[in-house]
Amino acid sequence: MRPIGAHIPAMALVLAIAGPAMAQQDKAKEERLVLPSGLEAGLQEVISDQPGQGLTYRFRFVAPDFTGKEEFDSIMADLEYLCMSYAIPRLPAIGPQPRQVVISLADHPAEFGVFDPDVTQVFEAYRIEDDTCIWEEF
Numbered sequence: 001m002r003p004i005g006a007h008i009p010a011m012a013l014v015l016a017i018a019g020p021a022m023a024q025q026d027k028a029k030e031e032r033l034v035l036p037s038g039l040e041a042g043l044q045e046v047i048s049d050q051p052g053q054g055l056t057y058r059f060r061f062v063a064p065d066f067t068g069k070e071e072f073d074s075i076m077a078d079l080e081y082l083c084m085s086y087a088i089p090r091l092p093a094i095g096p097q098p099r100q101v102v103i104s105l106a107d108h109p110a111e112f113g114v115f116d117p118d119v120t121q122v123f124e125a126y127r128i129e130d131d132t133c134i135w136e137e138f
Contacts, residue, residue: 031043033061033082033085033086035063035077035078035081035082036074036077036078036081037070037074037075037077037078039063039065039066039070039078040063040064040065041061041062041063041066041078041082041105042061042062042063043059043060043061043062043086044060044061044062044106044109045060045112046058046059046060046090047060047112048098050112050113052099052100052102053099053100053125054098054099054100055096055097055098055099055100056098056099056100056101056102057087057091057098057100057101057102058101058102058104058112059082059083059086059087059090059101059102059103059104060104060106060112061082061103061104061105061106062105062106062107062108062109063105063106063107064107064108065107066105066106066107066120067107067120068107068120068121068122075105075122076124076135078105079103079105079122079123079124080126080133080135082103082105083101083103083126083133084132084133087101087103087133088101088128088131088132088133091128097128098128099127100125100126100127100136101125101126101127101128101133102123102124102125102126103123103124103126104121104122104123105121105122105123106119106120106121106122107119107120107121124136
């Protein structure tokens with residue numbers, strides 16, 4: 001049996017490696033993005049481990065003033081902006097590339113995949129070609 005303290009150096013190594021990545025993720029969640037419509041949004045989360053049409057990255061944003069009653073063109077401009085200016089620069093530079101990027105915008109945070117009638121949310125899917133988001137109609 002190993003003494004309890006034998007695992008401390010390994011744990012310190014894990015914290016030293018994971019700490020900066022976790023801090024970057026927390027900082028990204030605090031960042032406020034001003035959308036073309038004038039709404040301010042923040043990142044709720046990025047999900048890349050859920051089934052989709054091949055490898056799919058889901059960037060989920062929250063804009064507290066979002067009502068869902070904004071003009072269609074305005075909503076689409078906001079989603080495309082989030083895809084182009086936020087999602088594309090954060091996609092992996094090496095390794096498998098996503099077949100699809102999904103951008104969602106909601107009025108408040110919600111659990112992924114769980115219906116919540118109190119959440120107003122829109123989402124659109126894009127394929128990425130030449131560092132450009134190309135809308136894919138469902």
